[in-house]
Amino acid sequence: xxxLHGIIFSYKKRNDLRELSEIRSPxxxxxxxxxxxxxxxxxxxxxxxxxxxxxxLNGRYQSxxxxxxxxxxxxxxxxxxxxxxxxxxxxKEKWGDIAFRGKMEALLGVQxxxxxxxxxxxxxxxxxxVVNLPLNEILQAHIxxxxxxxxxxxxxxxxxxxxxxxxxxxxxxxxxxxxxxxNPRGYRGLEVYIISRDLLLSxxxxxxxxxxxxxxxxxxxxxxxxxxxxxxxxxxxxxxxxSVQEYYDRSMQLLxxxxxxxxxCASRPIRAKSAxxxxxxxxxxxxxxxxxxxxxxxxxxxxxxSILFSGVTVEEGAVVRNCVLFKETKIxxxxxxxxxxxxxxxxxxxxxxxxxxxxxxxxISKDSKV
Amino acid sequence: MKKxxxxxxxxxxxxxxxxxxxxxxxxxAVPFGGKxxxxxxxxxxxxxxxxxxxxxxxxxxxxxxNSYIGSGQPWDLDASTGGVxxxxxxxxxxxxxxxxxxxxAIYQNxxxxxxxxxxxxxxxxxxxxxxMDYSKMVQRHKEAGAACTISVMEVPWSEAPRFGIxxxxxxxxxxxxxxxxxxPKSNLASMGIYVFSWQALRRYLxxxxxxxxxxxxxxxxxxxxxxADGQKMTAYRFEGYWKDVGTLESLWDANMDMLSPESGLxxxxxxxxxxxxxxxxPTAYLGRGAKVTHSAFxxxxxxxxxxxxxxxxxxxxxxxxxxxxxxxLLPGVQVEEGAVVRYAILGEGCHIGKGCxxxxxxxxxxxxxWGLTVLAPGCKLEDGRTVPAKxxxxxxxxxxxx
Numbered sequence: 001x002x003x004l005h006g007i008i009f010s011y012k013k014r015n016d017l018r019e020l021s022e023i024r025s026p027x028x029x030x031x032x033x034x035x036x037x038x039x040x041x042x043x044x045x046x047x048x049x050x051x052x053x054x055x056x057l058n059g060r061y062q063s064x065x066x067x068x069x070x071x072x073x074x075x076x077x078x079x080x081x082x083x084x085x086x087x088x089x090x091x092k093e094k095w096g097d098i099a100f101r102g103k104m105e106a107l108l109g110v111q112x113x114x115x116x117x118x119x120x121x122x123x124x125x126x127x128x129x130v131v132n133l134p135l136n137e138i139l140q141a142h143i144x145x146x147x148x149x150x151x152x153x154x155x156x157x158x159x160x161x162x163x164x165x166x167x168x169x170x171x172x173x174x175x176x177x178x179x180x181x182x183n184p185r186g187y188r189g190l191e192v193y194i195i196s197r198d199l200l201l202s203x204x205x206x207x208x209x210x211x212x213x214x215x216x217x218x219x220x221x222x223x224x225x226x227x228x229x230x231x232x233x234x235x236x237x238x239x240x241x242x243s244v245q246e247y248y249d250r251s252m253q254l255l256x257x258x259x260x261x262x263x264x265c266a267s268r269p270i271r272a273k274s275a276x277x278x279x280x281x282x283x284x285x286x287x288x289x290x291x292x293x294x295x296x297x298x299x300x301x302x303x304x305x306s307i308l309f310s311g312v313t314v315e316e317g318a319v320v321r322n323c324v325l326f327k328e329t330k331i332x333x334x335x336x337x338x339x340x341x342x343x344x345x346x347x348x349x350x351x352x353x354x355x356x357x358x359x360x361x362x363x364i365s366k367d368s369k370v
Numbered sequence: 371m372k373k374x375x376x377x378x379x380x381x382x383x384x385x386x387x388x389x390x391x392x393x394x395x396x397x398x399a400v401p402f403g404g405k406x407x408x409x410x411x412x413x414x415x416x417x418x419x420x421x422x423x424x425x426x427x428x429x430x431x432x433x434x435x436n437s438y439i440g441s442g443q444p445w446d447l448d449a450s451t452g453g454v455x456x457x458x459x460x461x462x463x464x465x466x467x468x469x470x471x472x473x474x475a476i477y478q479n480x481x482x483x484x485x486x487x488x489x490x491x492x493x494x495x496x497x498x499x500x501x502m503d504y505s506k507m508v509q510r511h512k513e514a515g516a517a518c519t520i521s522v523m524e525v526p527w528s529e530a531p532r533f534g535i536x537x538x539x540x541x542x543x544x545x546x547x548x549x550x551x552x553x554p555k556s557n558l559a560s561m562g563i564y565v566f567s568w569q570a571l572r573r574y575l576x577x578x579x580x581x582x583x584x585x586x587x588x589x590x591x592x593x594x595x596x597x598a599d600g601q602k603m604t605a606y607r608f609e610g611y612w613k614d615v616g617t618l619e620s621l622w623d624a625n626m627d628m629l630s631p632e633s634g635l636x637x638x639x640x641x642x643x644x645x646x647x648x649x650x651x652p653t654a655y656l657g658r659g660a661k662v663t664h665s666a667f668x669x670x671x672x673x674x675x676x677x678x679x680x681x682x683x684x685x686x687x688x689x690x691x692x693x694x695x696x697x698x699l700l701p702g703v704q705v706e707e708g709a710v711v712r713y714a715i716l717g718e719g720c721h722i723g724k725g726c727x728x729x730x731x732x733x734x735x736x737x738x739x740w741g742l743t744v745l746a747p748g749c750k751l752e753d754g755r756t757v758p759a760k761x762x763x764x765x766x767x768x769x770x771x772x
Contacts (some may be wrong), residue, residue: 033653034669043683074444257655257672264652274444274648278637279404279666279681281629289660292653293670294403307653 005052005119005141006045012059016161016243019365024271027127029241032254033307034270035065036294037241038127042074048135052081056106073273083227084274086110105213107204117197118225126191129241131355132263138232142194147230153187161242164189164216173227177220189239218261236262251301251324252309255290277310371451373486375508377421379412381496382429387617388756390746390764397435398496401700403628404666404681408645412494413445414644419504423452427475427481444647446549471586477575493564499624500612501642507606508565517570517601521563523608533559534589536605544603611635617743625681625698651684659690726751730759
């Protein structure tokens with residue numbers, strides 16, 4: 001069967017995300033006012049016509065499961081195929097408290113699932129990547145180039161935790177794959193790969209039988225001379241949400257209309273779980289500028305350069321500047337909050353002041369009262 | 371599958387007093403309150419009241435309504451037994467007719483209702499904005515042992531002549547019904563919401579159909595006939611926000627009420643949620659120069675200009691130096707730079723070119739000349755055009771008379 005099958009890897013906690021991944025996998029981190037990180041990978045796949053998507057789960061996935069439901073919001077609740085959740089139960093061995101050591105081991109654990117894939121091609125993606133890729137076009141480029149594997153890379157060497165970087169020759173072929181760089185060079189890998197189902201299955205089998213578990217080391221690095229690994233360079237917005245600082249900086253970039261126009265382009269809409277909030281409301285004395293405001297917010301104070309998720313309340317006299325406020329945060333009267341990321345249902349009481357800095361945003365854990 | 375109670379929602383009316391807004395869609399499909407359509411209110415009330423089987427009677431321009439309701443999933447009405455069913459008029463072996471009146475619409479669907487063999491049937495209309503627990507009304511109906519219970523609310527005496535007025539005894543049993551009385555004896559107005567014991571209603575519908583002189587209407591025929599026969603009919607007093615949005619002015623009023631929870635219409639209150647089918651659009655953005663006050667807005671919007679006392683649906687853009695006040699903008703309206711929109715209802719997808727002036731404030735207008743300005747869905751105004759107060763334009767931008 002022609003077409004693309006999606007496999008999304010979700011990770012457990014990342015230390016640099018601090019409180020934001022205390023209670024959730026990085027894939028389910030709220031982003032952009034009404035999305036979770038994984039909505040982007042799911043929407044990219046669905047917009048390329050994918051009907052079958054498997055999600056490889058790792059620790060702390062309760063919030064992710066709650067978000068995904070049956071997959072209906074992405075039209076992935078199907079009789080055949082659709083959304084399949086792949087918890088790490090299949091592997092027989094245990095590696096301390098981790099479910100698997102690398103992507104190849106994770107895929108070995110779901111080998112029987114891979115064998116049932118109906119499509120000829122598979123897209124491997126990470127759940128913490130915020131991007132709007134034309135995956136269909138990337139698949140066509142993959143087929144045209146005759147590549148064994150196509151790696152999608154960003155047109156930058158931006159430093160990300162655990163990032164992969166690619167050296168590419170004039171024909172776009174990957175010549176080296178780098179890791180653990182103090183000064184990253186080459187092209188930043190977005191951890192999006194296109195590969196044929198048959199090659200993926202044979203690689204999983206080969207790695208499994210040699211006790212190799214790493215996609216990067218045992219496939220990309222070990223085989224970049226023998227396999228034809230091509231690159232697809234994406235020059236648009238692509239955020240890998242792996243630290244608080246990156247989360248904050250990338251969120252603030254959304255206030256730029258150009259970035260929004262590209263990330264939320266109308267021909268490839270990003271779909272999110274639907275929520276039943278009413279319209280947002282700004283009171284007669286409220287003021288809200290240069291901000292993203294999701295549904296069901298109620299603003300009576302001042303909001304500037306901020307991102308408000310659904311159901312946020314900013315009471316009279318409160319001042320919110322350069323903040324990201326998650327769902328149902330309440331900023332009470334005359335409180336002042338700046339450069340702060342407030343997790344779900346945080347309350348900042350009357351008259352309190354919270355000041356972070358652009359280089360060190362404060363993070364307030366879910367359900368805290370300040 | 372037997373159900374104790376099912377609901378039948380009359381959604382077939384044209385809504386001719388909404389003029390150009392209902393040119394292409396039935397009244398219940400008209401957007402309301404920024405993210406809803408009128409029909410979300412009765413459907414959500416059903417779900418919140420524990421009624422899981424709803425028949426929606428459609429007739430006029432049903433496309434928009436049908437595709438909006440779909441499987442009924444947004445209202446949790448996609449159950450495997452029951453759920454929401456669209457019921458258009460149909461042809462049988464002996465021919466068929468359009469729905470001749472509200473009672474005839476139910477008569478033609480006796481077969482549907484009998485499938486569920488209900489004890490009670492709730493009859494609703496698709497043009498009211500309100501939050502109501504129908505289970506309390508059914509409870510009142512049961513306790514009174516009534517054949518019919520009619521939901522009523524007190525209205526100011528001065529307005530009573532505009533309504534169907536119920537006169538009641540000391541136990542709120544209905545003794546007399548007056549349609550739009552010049553000299554009302556009570557101020558209890560019918561809200562057009564009825565609970566019937568199904569077997570009683572079934573009998574009256576059948577008799578009514580056999581009467582060639584009947585208009586086959588609940589208010590004009592069924593209710594007076596049951597009253598004349600001495601059937602036990604009770605009133606159920608409703609307190610809370612309720613508005614018939616059958617006219618442009620009342621639709622505008624109800625939207626403005628939404629901005630002030632003191633009006634009684636509090637849509638931010640989550641104890642009785644109103645559900646809607648939502649669209650995939652990014653978070654709304656309020657620009658650096660945006661001055662948005664006492665207004666509601668929705669996803670997919672980009673607001674750079676001034677917005678006051680207005681209700682904006684999803685996907686609305688208001689450019690810099692544009693000004694929107696006391697207006698209701700339905701989904702996808704674009705207001706270009708320097709345009710001014712006052713006291714207007716702009717239909718879905720209207721485009722207001724640069725520097726246009728649409729509508730006017732009452733204080734700037736001769737009282738005889740003032741009224742809401744209304745643009746049909748899809749109306750595109752070229753740059754610089756002025757559309758005075760109390761004017762209505764069709765999709766082509768031509769003036770139409772009320």
